[in-house]
Amino acid sequence: MGRPLIAEIDLDALRHNYCLARELAPHSQALAVLKADAYGHGALACARALDDLAPAFAVACIEEAQALRDGGIDKPIVLLEGIFHGDELPRVESLGLWMAVHSEWQVDALLDYRPRHPIPVWVKVDSGMHRLGFSPERLPEIWQRLAGAPGYACDLHLMSHFATADALETRYFRRQLALLNELATRLDAPTCLANSPATLAWPQAHGAWNRPGVMLYGSDPLEGANDASRALRPVMTLHSEIIAVQELDAGEPVGYGGRWIAPRPSRIGVVAAGYGDGYDRHAVDGTPVLVDGRRTVLAGKVSMDMLTVDITDLPEAAIGSRVTLWGRDPGGEVLSVDEVARHCDTISYTLLTGILPRVPRRYHGSMS
């Protein structure tokens, strides 16, 4: 049996969430974003599970693309940041990848390199994120350079990223979108703009392609949930067991620094999961957990291999009780990773990508 901490990955939920992204944008194609090992879920397993649904995948770098190719994935794969050095181009070509270009040196390298078949290019414009991309002023010249190069014209896309598509305050988002609409019209360019929040909440931003990431894994990125985001299903369930129980008098502290002090005679369950597994050490007292499907809370600082939960009001809880740290309990109760993230002053993305390799992933559902 061994240590009871496991990340269950529900591939049917992944497929459900992908289908939702597709239904929300019937005139777009959805790239499934699989970077950072599919947000901690296992890129190859997720790619295989989506292979019959998704027309293409997206990753951050050539190493991630290579791992998918080595695993037998032959769909197009987009490098979202393009190449990091010009000498990657032969590999981009031989692996049959598509690439973003966001900087002049990448365009120079690409045009100097003469592939046997043109490499499909996604030209990234900085419409307000101020991270990667050509300025809107430089974009037309870059676009014309690429469009004028033999073979490239038919495979050019305009790509950009939103800074605030998840937010309730919409002014900045609308400003980015207006600029992008104007550029796309001027260049007559097919677009790829929408991340998960824009896929879920902004049909106006849907383009020839969308790039949903975190929503595929069942996390709701919106500041204000909507009907679509409420239909997402958690893909990862992180669960473990109580391995010891402490009976404490009122006033007794628990864990490092004695942060949590028993306000009454208390029972504390010690759970096999800690920051050495990727569970966030910033989790505050009161962070929700499920013990045998019932809600209770973290009590005390997270240690490397263990954390402690208050089971005073759960008299049935004992050594061996199942503890769900996020995801779906077998009884159907759901604890969303987004709710846990709020108690850690972070976002689901960091929790999901932070689960370390020592936590075994167990896959369920359709493997295509």
Ligand SMILES: Cc1ncc(COP(=O)(O)O)c(C=O)c1O
């Ligand atoms: C360029 C780019 N596109 C798409 C995504 C997917 O975003 P999300 O996970 O919010 O859907 C990301 C995520 O960081 C990104 O950097």
